[in-house]
Amino acid sequence: MIEELPDAKRQKITMKIGTHSGTFHADEALAVFMLKLLPQFKGATVIRSRAPDILESCDIIVDVQGQYDGTKHFDHHQRGFMETFSPAFKTKLSSAGLIFKHFGKDIISHQLEIPSNHAQIPLLYEKIYTEMIEAIDGNDNGQSAYPDDTPAAYSTKAITLPGMVASLNPAWNDESNDAILDSQFEKASQLMGGVFVDLVKYYGKSWLPARDIVKASIEKATEYDPEGRIVVFDDYTAWKDHLFKLEEELGISGRTYYALYSDGKGWRVQAVPVSPDSFTSRKALPEPWRGIRDQALSELTGIDGGVFVHAAGFIGGNQTRQGALLMAQKALTF
Template sequence: MKVATHPGNFHADDVFALAVLGLAAGPVQVVRTRDEAAQAAADVRVDVGGRSDPATGDYDHHQRGGAGARPNGIRFASFGLVWREFGAQLAGSAEAAASIDERLVQGVDANDTGQTISESLVEGVRPMAVSGLIAAMNPVWDEALTPEQEDARFAEAVAFATGILERELAGAAAYARARALVDAALARAEDPRIVELDRNMPWREAVITGAPEALYVIYPKSDGWGIQAVPEALGAFDNRRDLPAAWAGLTGDELAEVTGVPDAVFAHTSRFYASAGSREGILALARLALTGPA
């Protein structure tokens, strides 16, 4: 596949768009040019051409009126346009593609289309996002590169973005596997307030949204068993029920004495996590947390 895009400084939207195409369609030959005839001769045009039409291989957003926006108002840049076409194919489902769009694609698109979607709470501090990482790979103002060197720098950026996308895709697949296992754990729970997993895995969304009675999740670890309190909502730090205040910050013998659980190991000061040496020990802690004072 031959893909045309613009020369000169690159941005995260065109870099990530090329990364998506490379993953979706195999090896990509990139032509960085402003020549309209050369662009027209390519199979696909990204961030150039003034059209947005997947049927003709056009993924640009610089035309008058742009290329549309998502229901939340975030406008499409080239990354979003290409992801909309190929995301579900790469991620394995529309749901997984939408999750990656929310987590990665929309931030890049918003940055490229001039939309502010986050603000620093500390004056003078501007955390670097992925768009900034890509931008930093461009030559600095007084660095003179040949066109070949510029193309090589662009290829380096695309390889970097490809690695990020590959990890996102792997994470989406792993999340889907975990979701099935967590749903099965919810279905077999003897006490709906205690969810037992056979290993630690992403459980919060499934438990928070699908198990309103669940208060604690327990699971084996490399050195024993852990218990975590279920948050009130996704992204929240407040829990449906904290672990008992009397446990907070205790370890070893102190925690064992307070709880009566011989192999109790540790309780976090924030009362969201504790550990024990065995399944029996963690179940005992969970039952105490359910019945004792919070």
């Protein structure tokens, strides 16, 4: 019979995460941090080495050893590696993408303190990948965000996350040794991880609740226009990022022309753009109203409480919700 040791004498098993030594990059700095967010790797020791036997003694290895098996080895440098996040994506994964692909749902679950089978985790999983991780993958693998090689209008080297991580490596004329590099790597990992955690919390606690509000508002749109072209947000929310995706999911792409919301003082009528990043509206506010303000606007439109219509016609204002709604309804007739 084996005598069980008292709690005080039990040895705590410390998990080991292996990655390469020397110059570091944004992808493995983030991959290591993401792993340490998981309960099984909390407090893990990070081993940075190029020695195969030392690395193989680790419980998980990222960005080195030329192997990918989805369990222990998560490297992307080997010949023939073409793994992507899903068949819908073209960007080849780096070590950050590999770790997120396999552990991202669990990481989201733990960070947001929601069950791993929560219905919205797949939505957050893909959103977080597209908004942060994919760019890290593309950058590390040398895949340009501009497929036609359009030259950049200005340098972003010093303000991108990969650029900031690169600057944490010792300069060519600075003192450098393994201890210094390991210390700087920890700074890089904290930098990447801090941004990642903030992003997860934003999308889970702000972006996701906004989606439910936008969906409910879209479903009520026919109350204001028989064709559902006006969406009213009685409680302001970040609507632009959701509107286009929800229209697509509901099979009504391009239906919404105007979004109404309060600016805290009065009400705004915003013309919906043709795409999230476009400055072209699906239906701009009427040309005769543009650049007109206050009483002159009320007299021109025949609607009390006029505040303004922007000269470009993408937004206007009224003192009241009813006035803004009447402006939107009348604009549809032009």
